[in-house]
Amino acid sequence: MSHADYLTPDLITRALTLRDLTDPAQGPHAIQVLLDDIVGALSAEWRSTVRYVRDSPIVPVRENYDRLGYEPGDVTRARRYTRYISSTVMLRSHTSAQLPTALERYGERTNVDELIVAPGLVYRRDAVDRSHAGEPHQVDLWRIRSAPDTDDRDMLDMIARLVETVLPGAEWKVTDVEHPYTVGGRQIDVLHGGEWLELAECGRIHPHVLRGSGLDPERWSGLALGMGLERALMLRKGISDIRYLRAADPRIASQMLTLDPWQHVSPLPLARRDISIVVAEEEDEETLGDRVRVALGDDADVAESLDVLSRTAHDELPAAARIRLGIEAGQVNLLVRILLRPIDRTLTSEQANALHNRIYAAVHVGPVMELI
Template sequence: MSHTAYLTPDQLCRALSLRDLTDPAQGPHAVHVLLDEVVGRLRSQWDTPVRTVRSSPIVPVRENYDRLGYAPGDVTRARRYTRYVSPTVMLRSHTSADLPTALEDYAGRDEVDELIVVPGLVYRRDAVDRSHVGEPHQVDLWRIRSTTDTSDADMLTMIGCLVQAVLPGAQWRTTDVTHPYTVGGRQIDVLHEGEWLELAECGRIHPDVLRGSGLDPERWSGLALGMGLERALMLRKGIPDIRYLRAEDPRIAEQMLTLDPWQHVSPLPAARRDISVVVDAAEDEETLGDRIRDALGDDADVVESVDVLGRTTHEELPEGARARLGTRADQVNLLLRIVLRPIDRTLTSEEANAIRNAIYRAVHEGPVLELI
């Protein structure tokens, strides 16, 4: 991995300066109101103590991947998905990274039945649209027990409590999934407005994870569940745009303090710009989204979405287009539609063009520039 694979000091500073909406100490927000409901329901169901773990999102790569059972060659370790600070340190890609160390505190103890709650920001590379951000909030809910009889029935009870807390009365179903740190993994889907949507994933704690934290799987067991909090809150309140969770517009910000249903706020006019760019063939909406957010900085929240309308390989391009664009065999030509819609102000045409050009420069890798 070359030096270009690591975050710059400015990128790291910006990531760490984001407000954690799960933390009441950083101000009131509906995210931690919802989290309190989930934790309260599980505490009531199990009659167990609750331990909340909050730590730095800068973690050793070993904690984020190795101790959770990810193979050395796992695709999730690639730079396209992970924000590395150095060869051995990264911004956590999931709050599960804090659990192996948290579990170490139970070694040598008896009669344990405890819910570990690990909420906070995680850092990924993701598409730019109304449902995704590069720094989402997640919570891991792990029940650790000094007994071996934690079962799938216990897991189903946990799922029922979670769904009832997030979407009271909603139908739910599970499908089998595989995680390196669980056994019997399940994806939890809920029926919302006639559509099945993923809410969370869970499973029984893998014996190797317990063993790696000094807990004998012949004496210990537990449940592991992870949930994205933006998705959960948007479903609960009916929020149409993920950017609203951080909006400062009073019409929106006041609605982000409770779990009351979303009240419609008229959106401002959109400005659309289509651009034709040349990029490496390996690029996708997630990696492009990350480059766009990084280039725009504080202006990134002006972008409502960036959609790929067309993808043409070098071989598929007519000879004249290859010459005009200057593409290479390992590149593709993308047609991107950019939708600009600030939450609290209207863009001038000049401002929209400037943002369009900044996005163009951030993603275009061809020798010919087409700026406006």
């Protein structure tokens, strides 16, 4: 990777100063209430001790990928998905990055049955819509035992307790899934509003992760579960827009302190802007979403969604269109619809046009600019 692939100091500072809604030291939030309920339910079920881990979100690439068993060529390591600070350091892409080091402290202990709770922000490149954020909150819940016999029955018991705590009475199912750091991986889906939605993923801790942390798999075993906290809270409260979780509007912010059902707040007027842009053919809604968030900075919450309506390759365009757009081989023409709607203030037409221009300039790579 070149230096252009690394985060700038400004972007690093912005990431590190973003409020972590899981941290009581940064103010109360319903995410903390839900997490406390989950931790209380699991630790009571297992009669286990509890240990919280809150490390810096700046982690060595080795901790985020290598120690968890990701292969060097795994697509998840690509710059398009990972926020690299240098070739060896990154902003963590999952809270699981904290666990290999956390496990190292158990090597000399006996009679261990402990729930390790590792919550916090993670950093990704994701689509702009009502259910995704570029810096979501996640929690890893790992049960570590000084016994080798943790099995699938224990895992299913954990899943049942988790679902009952997050969504009391909800129907759930599991499907097989592979993780490099678990054995017998499962995806947990819950039936909500007539459709199946993913809640979390889990599995038994992989022996190579235990060995890498100095624990003999013949003597140690455990469970590893990772869950997105925004999704869990939105399902629990019936929230339709992820941006509400950080809103300053008192009508909204006051509802983000408890697990009480969401009370509807009338949305503000919507501004729609359609743009025709030229981008590299490997761009998708996730990488475009990341560019938009970076370009808008503190105004990123104004973007409600970004949808690619059509995608036309260079060779599929008429010659006149190629000339008009200035498109080259290896590029595509996208028609993108942007919905702009602040959740706590009114947006004027002039402000919407200015935001359109910032977004357009950030994502369009063609030589012909069509600004408002």
